[in-house]
Amino acid sequence: MEPIESTKIMIEHIRNFVKRSAASTLARNSGWMFLGYGLRTVVQAGYFVFIARALGPHEYGAFVGAMALIAIVAPFASLGAGNLLIKNVSRDRSLLSDYWGNALFTTLLSGLFLVVCIVLLARWILPASIPLSLIWMLCISDLIAARIIDIAGQCFQALELLSYTAKLNLLPYVLRFLSAGVLFIVWHRASALRWGWFYLGSTSISCVVAVIVTNRSLGKPTLRLSRIGGEFKEGLYFCAGLSAQTVYNDIDKTMLARLSTLDATGIYAAAYRLIDVSFAPVRSVLNAANSSFFRNGQHGIYVSYAYAKRLMPKMIVYSVLAFLGLFFAAPVLPLVIGKEFARTVEALRWLALLPLLKTIHYFLSDAVTGAGYQGYRSAVQVSVAVANVGLNLWLIPLYAWRGAAWASLACDGGLALAMYGVLMFVMAKESHLITEVPSR
Numbered sequence: 533m534e535p536i537e538s539t540k541i542m543i544e545h546i547r548n549f550v551k552r553s554a555a556s557t558l559a560r561n562s563g564w565m566f567l568g569y570g571l572r573t574v575v576q577a578g579y580f581v582f583i584a585r586a587l588g589p590h591e592y593g594a595f596v597g598a599m600a601l602i603a604i605v606a607p608f609a610s611l612g613a614g615n616l617l618i619k620n621v622s623r624d625r626s627l628l629s630d631y632w633g634n635a636l637f638t639t640l641l642s643g644l645f646l647v648v649c650i651v652l653l654a655r656w657i658l659p660a661s662i663p664l665s666l667i668w669m670l671c672i673s674d675l676i677a678a679r680i681i682d683i684a685g686q687c688f689q690a691l692e693l694l695s696y697t698a699k700l701n702l703l704p705y706v707l708r709f710l711s712a713g714v715l716f717i718v719w720h721r722a723s724a725l726r727w728g729w730f731y732l733g734s735t736s737i738s739c740v741v742a743v744i745v746t747n748r749s750l751g752k753p754t755l756r757l758s759r760i761g762g763e764f765k766e767g768l769y770f771c772a773g774l775s776a777q778t779v780y781n782d783i784d785k786t787m788l789a790r791l792s793t794l795d796a797t798g799i800y801a802a803a804y805r806l807i808d809v810s811f812a813p814v815r816s817v818l819n820a821a822n823s824s825f826f827r828n829g830q831h832g833i834y835v836s837y838a839y840a841k842r843l844m845p846k847m848i849v850y851s852v853l854a855f856l857g858l859f860f861a862a863p864v865l866p867l868v869i870g871k872e873f874a875r876t877v878e879a880l881r882w883l884a885l886l887p888l889l890k891t892i893h894y895f896l897s898d899a900v901t902g903a904g905y906q907g908y909r910s911a912v913q914v915s916v917a918v919a920n921v922g923l924n925l926w927l928i929p930l931y932a933w934r935g936a937a938w939a940s941l942a943c944d945g946g947l948a949l950a951m952y953g954v955l956m957f958v959m960a961k962e963s964h965l966i967t968e969v970p971s972r
Contacts, residue, residue, distance in 0.1 A: 572702050572812065575709045580805055582712035584869040586722045589798030594662045595724040596801040597789030600782040601657060602650060602667075602674050607774030609643040609675045610635060612767030614686040615774075621690035622823035623830070628687060632746065633753030634760055635683045643676040650675070659789060662724070669728040677732075677739035678704070684742035687750055694820055696749065700742050707734035769906045776913035779920060784936035787924045792932045800933035802869065803879035810854045811887045814847045818894055829902030833958045840899040847895070851888035858884035875933075882937040889944035896951040905958050912950045916943050 584592055613635035621628045647668075654667045681700060688696035711730035715722050747753070785804070788797040821843060829836040862880040866873050900909045920943045927935025 572705050575702070575705045576805075576809055579705065579709040579712045580802075581869050582709070582716040583727065584798075584802060584873065586712070586716040586720065587724060587727060587798075588721065588870075589795045589802075589872055591722070591724045591727075591794075591798075593789060593794030593797030593801065594659075595666070595727060596785050597658060597794065597797050598654075598662050598667050598670055598724075599674070600785035600789075601654070602670055603778045603782045604775055604786075605646050605650060606674055606679065607778065608771045609646055609679045610639045610683060610771075611642055611764070612770030612774075613638045614679075614683045615770040616763050616767055617683065618686050618690045618822055619826050621687070622692075622826050625691060628690070629751055629754045630756040630759060632683070632687055632750070633755045634757070635686075636680065636743075636753055637755055637757075638760065639679050639683060640676065643679060646675050647671040657786065657790065659794070661794070662789075666725045666728040669732040673732045673735040677735040680739050681735070681742045684746040687746050689819065690823055691750070692823055696745070697819070700738075700745065703741060704735050704738035707738060710734075766906065769910045773901075773906060773910035773913045776910065776917035779917035781940075783917070783921060784924050784928070784939060787921075787928055788933060788936055791925075791928045796932045799873060799875045800879050800936055802865075802873050802876045803883055806858065806865070806880060807883050807886050810858060811890055813850060814887065814891050814894070817843060817847060818898060822898070825898045825902030827902075829899075829904060833899065833903040833905070833955070833962050836899045836903040837955060837959065839902075840895045844891070844895045847891050848888065851891045854887045855884045858887075879933055879937060882934065883940065885941060886944055889941070889948050893944065893948040893951045896948070896955055900951065900954055900958060903958065905954075908954050908958065909951070912947065912954055916947045916950065919943060919946070 583595075587595065613631070617628075617631040617635055621631055650671050651664065651667055654662075654664065658667070681704060685697040685700045688694065688700070708731065711734050712727075715727055715730055719726065785797055785801050788800055821839075824839065825836060828839045859881050862877045862884075865876050865880060869876075897909050897913075900906075920939055923939035923942060924936060927939055929935075931938070
C-alpha cells in the first residue's frame, strides 16, 4: 500500500472517531469535564506552587489542617440536595426550578448552622496556633459559598450541559490562582490568615457569578418545601456517604495537625494534593457519567454495573500510568515548590497507588448508587471512615505522616473490596427477586 494512501486511510479513521465522539453525549460531556479538570489541574498546580512557597510547610500545614476539618462536615451543608437534584432532574427536567430553589434554601440554612458548630468545636480539635478568624473565613467559604457553586454546576450536570458545569467549577480555582500569585509576589512569605482573606474573596465572587449564570440560563429557583421532607432520609444517605468519603480522604491531615506537627501536615498535604490532581481525569468521566448512572440504574443493578464496566478499563489503564508517573517523577517536586518540601518525595511515592484504588471503588460505588442502593454505599463508607480514624490514632503518633499514608492505602484498598462485595450482594438480591415465583 502506498504511503499516501495509508495516510488518507488513517486520517479517515480519525475523522470517523471524532464524528462518533461528537455524536456521543457521554464522550462530549467527558470531553468538557476533562477539559475543565485539565485546566483546573494546571491552575491548581500553579496555585499550589505559589501557596507552598508563600506559606512554607508550617503555615501551609495550619491552613490544610483547618480545611480538612471543615471538609468533613461540608457535605451536610447541603443535606444531599445537589445529589437529589441530579437524580430527579435527570429523569424529569421540569423539576429543575423546584430542586434548585430547595437546594439553595437548605444550603444557606444548614451551612450557617454548621459554621457556628465548627467554630465552637475548633478549639477542642485543632491546635491553638491556628487562628479562630481563619477558621471563620474558611467555614463561610467552604460550607456556604463553595457548596452553592457545586449545586449550580449540578443543575447543568443534571441536564447534561457539562460545558457550563466545567466552567463554573473552574472559576474559583482561577481566582485563587490569581490571588495566590498576588500573595506571593507582594508578600513573598505570608501567614495562613492572610491567605484566608484571599481564599474567602475568591470563593464568594465565584458563588455570585454561579448563581447569576444559573438563573439566567435555566430559570429562577422556586421553593417547594413539601419535597424536602419526603426525601430527607435519602438526602442524609448522600450526606453520610460524602462526609465519610471526606473523612478517609482528609481526616488524616487534621489528625496530623493535632497529633504530630504542622510541618509533617504540610509535607503530607503537598503530596496528597498531587494525588488529587492526578485523579482529575477519572473524576471528569465520573461526573460526566453521573446522570447516566441514575438513568441506567432505573432498570436495576445489572444494567448499572454493565454501564460501569464499559467505562472502567480505560480509566484503570490511565491510573496505572499515573502511578508510574507519580512514582518516578517525585524527585522533581522539591525543585518546583521549594527544598523545604524535600520529604514530600517519599510521601508521594507511598501515595502513588491511590488513584488506581480510587478508580476501582468509585466506579463500583456509582453503580450501586445509580441503582438506588445509596444506603448500602453509605454504610460501607461510614465503616471505612471509622476504620480510618482508628488507624490514624494508632499510626500517626508512632510514624507521623508515614502512618497517615499507610492508613490511606489500607482504607482505599479495603473500600474497593467492600464495594465489590456490596455489588455482588445487591446483584444476588435482585436476581432472587426476579426468579422468585410467588406462592399461590
